[in-house]
Amino acid sequence: MEDKKRLSIKLAEDIGVDVSRCYQCGKCTAGCVLAPDMDIAPSFLMRLLQTGTEKADARVLGSTAIWLCLSCENCVARCPMEIDLPAIMDHLRELSRTGGRVNEKARPIVAFHKSFLDMVKHNGRTYEIGLVAEYKMRTMRLMQDVDIAPTMMAKGKLNIVPERLKDNGDKVGRIFANTIDKKD
Amino acid sequence: MSNDNNSAFEPRIIAFVCNWCTYAGADLTGTSRIKYATNVRIVRFPCTGRIDFLLLLKAFASGADGIIVSGCHPNDCHYTSGNFHARRRWMVFRSLLDTLGIDTRRIRYSWVSAAEGAKWADLVNDTVATIRELGPYNEYKKVADYLGKEAGDE
Amino acid sequence: MNTGFYPGCSLNGTSREYNESVRAVAAELGLKLTEIDDWNCCGATAAHSMSRELSVALPARVLALAERQGFDEVLVPCASCYNRLSVAAHELARDEELAAKVGAAVGMAYSGKVRIVNVLQYLQEHAAQLLPGKIRHNFAHRVACYYGCLLVRPHKVLGFDRLEDPQSMDGMMRAIGAEPIDWAFKTECCGAGLSVSRTDLVGKLSANILGDARDRGAEAVVVACPMCHSNLDMRRTAINKCLDEPTDIPVLYITQAIGLALGLSRKALGLQRHIVEVKLQ
Amino acid sequence: MSKIGVFICHCGENIGATVDCAKVAEAAASMEGVAFATDYKYMCSDPGQTLIKNAIREHRLDGVVVGACSPRMHEPTFRKACAEAGLNPYLCEIANLREHCSWVHPKGDDTTEKAIEIVHGLVEKVRRNSPLTPIHVPITKKALVIGGGIAGIQAALDIANCGHKVILVEKEPSIGGHMSQLSETFPTLDCSQCILTPRMVEVAQHPNITLYTYAELDSLSGFIGNFEAKIRLKAKSIDESLCTGCGLCTTKCPQKKIPSEFNAGLGRRTAIYVPFPQAVPNKPVIDKEHCTHYRTGKCGVCEKVCPTHAIRFGQEDRIINEQVGAVVVTTGFNVLGTDFFPEYGYGRYADVITGLQFERLASASGPTLGEIRRPSDGKVPEKVVFIACCGSRDPAKGIPYCSKICCMYTAKHAMLYQHKVHGGESYVFYMDIRAGGKNYEEFVRRAIEEDHVNYVRGRVARIYEKEGKLIVKGVDTLLGATPVEIEADMVVLATAGVSNQGSEELAQKLHISYDPYKFFAEAHPKLRPVETNTAGIFVAGACQAPKDIPETVATASGAAAKVAALFSQPDLVREPLVAVVNRSAPPVFSTCVGCFMCQTACPYQAIEREEIKDRSGKVIKVVAKVNPGLCQGCGTCVAFCRSKSIDLQGFSNQQMFAEVEALLETTN
Structure with missing residues (x-):
């Protein structure tokens, strides 16, 4: 039932953004540094949400664009209607992930976010070596960045052992349990 | 709370408005099809300067739970200064009402211009909510009834 | 004024020269910074890409700690952390329902008393008046001040500087004798969020930035964000692939540039840690 | 019953x-x-x-x-x-x-x-x-027109041609308004000056029109048919009766670097100046703010060279009183500053200009004599980008409404550019093309089909300068939202039309309503489009909302017709909704106790003292009396009266109390 609800309605209910306010001027796309690399440019994505069809919603949730968005906020800063596109992107990512719709090509991005958050969950802070290791395991991109890692190590930019919070991150683990990992 | 069944309580609000700004503003609310609570009854005056504060007491005595007085914004009065006079009179009158024990929270003084249709709707809804919270104005009615009976006994 | 210091993960890892230079400049000017005890990661891009609640809850813990530890303001040199902390504080103040959920998840409430300041604000408010007497030699270079996105946007939440063409860093650079150039990519995104997962795109975006700075005659790019720095400095191979001609323009943290003007040692400022060598004095 | x-x-x-x-x-x-x-x-x-x-x-x-x-x-x-x-x-x-x-x-x-x-x-x-x-009151058959743009010119001429006297007040040194700044006009492309200047001359020569330029309304009192206007004649620092308009002073003035208002800042003028060669009246004024003599007491070159000794440095502002029966407000509009769009260049880039500035570039009377040359280096731009909706339809930074005229003038600009610069390339970034109007759509189509203007549907996100070019980052939303980047030589912003400075103050002086954007409000948007809520005061032209020339002229003639209709009556019939002081039989005469609180409250000086005398002529009592000709029926006196001796006809205490009681009755 819940999943059949149109994305535009979910966005209005969950984060209070009304997609019908967009009048398709395209200023968001014009100013977006990654628009040329997106499968669906920001203003086009807004149009798809406005149509409110199942097909359009599926296309949005399965797009790479929502994962490419850098949240640089250029779009909302210049939007004449002040539509919070970064908030829309954030929420679409959450819906895409929880609904199992993540685009194949966006998996490395999701993998990175997951690895990052895993580090935070277990240590309370990020730990680059662990992060990269986990990310490589998730994506099997084993050779990536092997060229700069030793340099970074030599320049003292990488910690060998993770920094941890006083209780080994239990407090932070609890935050995860109560938010992103919550089962309800 | 002065009332136990506030949920069922529908406040009676009377609005004294000037013809040039707020009445026209309320017309614009209609033209714009903005919806608001049905609780309000509008009385048209040429200017808020015309509004005699005995009329406010009359409204309470007749059963109003709340009153809105609204005219033009400062400097925008159609009659130059009627709204200033009304404002000044309200300042004096309010303290007098306080002394008399009348709940001045039930009188809402505002400015709504002919261009502020949405503001009129907000003003009404907001006043209705406030008065709903305060409950029916039974105290004043009791006094009024009592006085009415006294007068009738004579 | 009791100023707390929130380094964030980057400043303890890949960007430790930023940490070193912030502390060195503060110490040289006699300013006291106290690190927030037991701080945690703010969650960065990953958290708000994955869960709104988490993205507010992680910073909320940091803010609650700062409040408990009695700080009036917290210096957050990392632009990403600054942004996340500010947005979280804004969300908590705005959305009561969310605040209640987050308060329960964190186990500590935050009442909104701590002011969150970025490094430019901190320098303007605490260091600017102390600088004139302390400058040993002018940092006499043409520099491109690069603000990135996270310091100025969302403007309604951060309310810092001008949204388009900000000037605070330019002002600081003039104060140490540098000549900030007028250029076009001050607030365009370098792509930090995709640094590891889509290095190709990051190379392109960062190349636009470095290319413009170089073309307009900048001798260095000055930044106030560890994400920007690691992209522009460490991803140089990827960047140079996108440029017609490779560039070796160095990228400095604002505190490193100020530190040099104050006569601090290159080591104290962590300049040896850069991938692209900094030859400027 | x-x-x-x-x-x-x-x-x-x-x-x-x-x-x-x-x-x-x-x-x-x-x-x-x-x-x-x-x-x-x-x-x-x-x-x-x-x-x-x-x-x-x-x-x-x-x-x-x-x-x-x-x-x-x-x-x-x-x-x-x-x-x-x-x-x-x-x-x-x-x-x-x-x-x-x-x-x-x-x-x-x-x-x-x-x-x-x-x-x-x-x-x-x-x-x-x-x-x-109803009450009958006399009418002063003379009209005051405030603002000497095309709307004011048209209204003044129409009223004057009906045989009535008109006073036309213009705050600038010349009449003509924005229309005098325009190059050609859409959709006919006829020259704005050519059709306007004859009208300006007609105004100056019309026996029924008194023209006050460099003048502003100080205050207005009275009511329909019987207004009194105080008009401030700002010191021009010249004796107009002596000045022949030879222009020698303006050529000799050493202050030559003042941005010309007429040329929208693209040209320069002197401190003693005539705004433009075809100005009416064609006599100079001294801009005290920039004049060396007024600033330092030195110079005085103009005084020395004037062959008729017409310079008057000591001249002061003068206030004159005029009795008028009707007022037409035609104060026009303004264009939004470019500083509203930091992402378009802050006014940092000389070659990012407004539509009004482009008019001056394209105008034969402009700083480039009608050649399209960009302000920074005077080069002929090979590629020009026009951006529509700069500030219009932009609730976040500009104004939420559509400025109405920009689609058309942008099409005209692009067309003029294509006509003047052969081989030039022009782009128009637009959201919608709003070309409702006689021959308007055809005009836009001509720009696209015959003059090959490139219309791109989408907004521009930002503009920056690189190697002498303006990089325009826009989007083509019709190509599935594809970013577009154009290296332009010049960018023209179709900045929003907004209300004029001081319109709020003027509305308050006139007691007329205005909307949230400070445009004057008509009494009814459809059925009373040139009347205001204040009887006897009319509005026309772009002071109501952005309007093009045909619409402006139409409303001006409409307002003039309303004035003429008013003046065609022998006297004025007014609603009898006025205050009265009660009268009763002797020995009371009236319950009025003669405190005259009402007199202090009345905004119209409508309350007089009346002496009630006995047969021998001895004054028994002094009571208040309302002059029904002056009373406007606000009723403030009624609320002020302590003895309840004064009442308002149509809104009497008895009526209002009964209405209030009845409205609430059903609950009791």
Whole structure:
């Protein structure tokens, strides 16, 4: 039932953004540094949400664009209607992930976010070596960045052992349990 | 709370408005099809300067739970200064009402211009909510009834 | 004024020269910074890409700690952390329902008393008046001040500087004798969020930035964000692939540039840690 | 026992669909004093009015309540109908069942109940109404026109040609307004100056028109037919009767670097200046702010070279009083500054200009004599980008409304550019093309099809300068939202049309309404488009909202017709809704105690002292008396009167108390 609800309605209910306010001027796309690399440019994505069809919603949730968005906020800063596109992107990512719709090509991005958050969950802070290791395991991109890692190590930019919070991150683990990992 | 069944309580609000700004503003609310609570009854005056504060007491005595007085914004009065006079009179009158024990929270003084249709709707809804919270104005009615009976006994 | 210091993960890892230079400049000017005890990661891009609640809850813990530890303001040199902390504080103040959920998840409430300041604000408010007497030699270079996105946007939440063409860093650079150039990519995104997962795109975006700075005659790019720095400095191979001609323009943290003007040692400022060598004095 | 008739109008579906009109009529029929009640589909229609008239005659009604739309709409209609049936029109009241009830509430019992109560209130009021007779007051048949742009010029000429005197006040040194700055005009491409300047000359020479330039309205008092205007004639620092307009002073003035207002900042002028060669009057003024003599006491070159010794440094502003019967406000509009769009270059880039500046570049009387040359280096731009909606339809940074004229002038600009720069390339970034108007759409199509202007649907996100080019980052939303980057030599922003500076203050001086954007409000957007809510004051042109020239001229002629109609009457008939002080038999004469609080409260000096004398001529009592010619019926005196001796006809204490009581009665 819940999943059949149109994305535009979910966005209005969950984060209070009304997609019908967009009048398709395209200023968001014009100013977006990654628009040329997106499968669906920001203003086009807004149009798809406005149509409110199942097909359009599926296309949005399965797009790479929502994962490419850098949240640089250029779009909302210049939007004449002040539509919070970064908030829309954030929420679409959450819906895409929880609904199992993540685009194949966006998996490395999701993998990175997951690895990052895993580090935070277990240590309370990020730990680059662990992060990269986990990310490589998730994506099997084993050779990536092997060229700069030793340099970074030599320049003292990488910690060998993770920094941890006083209780080994239990407090932070609890935050995860109560938010992103919550089962309800 | 002065009332136990506030949920069922529908406040009676009377609005004294000037013809040039707020009445026209309320017309614009209609033209714009903005919806608001049905609780309000509008009385048209040429200017808020015309509004005699005995009329406010009359409204309470007749059963109003709340009153809105609204005219033009400062400097925008159609009659130059009627709204200033009304404002000044309200300042004096309010303290007098306080002394008399009348709940001045039930009188809402505002400015709504002919261009502020949405503001009129907000003003009404907001006043209705406030008065709903305060409950029916039974105290004043009791006094009024009592006085009415006294007068009738004579 | 009791100023707390929130380094964030980057400043303890890949960007430790930023940490070193912030502390060195503060110490040289006699300013006291106290690190927030037991701080945690703010969650960065990953958290708000994955869960709104988490993205507010992680910073909320940091803010609650700062409040408990009695700080009036917290210096957050990392632009990403600054942004996340500010947005979280804004969300908590705005959305009561969310605040209640987050308060329960964190186990500590935050009442909104701590002011969150970025490094430019901190320098303007605490260091600017102390600088004139302390400058040993002018940092006499043409520099491109690069603000990135996270310091100025969302403007309604951060309310810092001008949204388009900000000037605070330019002002600081003039104060140490540098000549900030007028250029076009001050607030365009370098792509930090995709640094590891889509290095190709990051190379392109960062190349636009470095290319413009170089073309307009900048001798260095000055930044106030560890994400920007690691992209522009460490991803140089990827960047140079996108440029017609490779560039070796160095990228400095604002505190490193100020530190040099104050006569601090290159080591104290962590300049040896850069991938692209900094030859400027 | 009164015999009130109640008539409930359905207004088609407008009231009928929400309010149970039959039920309202039924309830009204049982109200005390009601002799007849009915409902009808369209009460304002001819059969509806006949229905009322017949009922008045048949039932000998002595009062009427019409439950319909706002009294601001049809009160005059229904009062007239009553009068035609022999009922005093002031015995008719309107219950507002549409704007205040059916349009703002959902269908349901509560709404119908409210309608019944509104009707009840007015039934009780009308039972206490008195028959009133209109008041006749004289009219001063002279009009004041404020603002000498094309609207003011047209209005002044039309009124003057009807044989009435006109005073035209213009705050700048010359009349002509924005239209004099335009190059060619859409959709005919005829030269703006060529069609305007003859009109300007006509104004100056018309025997019925008195022209005051460099002048502003100081204050306005009085009322329709009888206004008194105080006009400030700003010191021009010259004796106009001596000045021949030879222009020697302007060539010799050493202050030559002042940005010219006429050229929208693209040209320079001197401190003593005539705004443009075709100015009317063609006599200079000294800009005190920039004049060396006024700033330092030195210089005085103009004084030395003037062959007729017309320079008057000591001249001061003068205030003159004028009696006028009507006022036409034609103060025009302004364009939004470019600093609203930091992402388009902050005014940092000389070659990012406004549409008005482009007009000056394209105009034969402009700084480049009509050649399109960019401001920074005077080069002919090979590629020009025009951006529509700069500030318009932008609630975040600009204004939410559409400025209406930009689509057309942008098409014109692009066309003029293509005509003047052969081989040039032009781009228009737009959101929608709004070309409603005679030959407008055809004009835009011509720009696209014949002059090959590239129209790109999308907004521009930012502009930056690189190696002498302006990089315009836009989008083509019709290509599935594809980013577009254009290296332009010049960018023209179609900046929004906004209300003029000082319009709020002027509205307050005139006591007319204005909208949230500070444009003057018309009495009714459709049916009274050139009247204001203040009788005798009319508006025309772009001071109401952005308008193009044909519409501006049409409203100006409309306002002039309204003035002429007013002046065609021998005297003025006014609503008798005025205050009166009660009178009674001797020895009381009046309950007025002569405190004259009312006199201090009255904004119109309408309250006089009347001495009541005995037969021997001895003054027995001094009481207040209202001059019905001056009273405007605000009723402030009524609220001030401590002895309740003064009352307002049509809104008397008795009427209002009864209305309030009746409105609340049903709950008790």
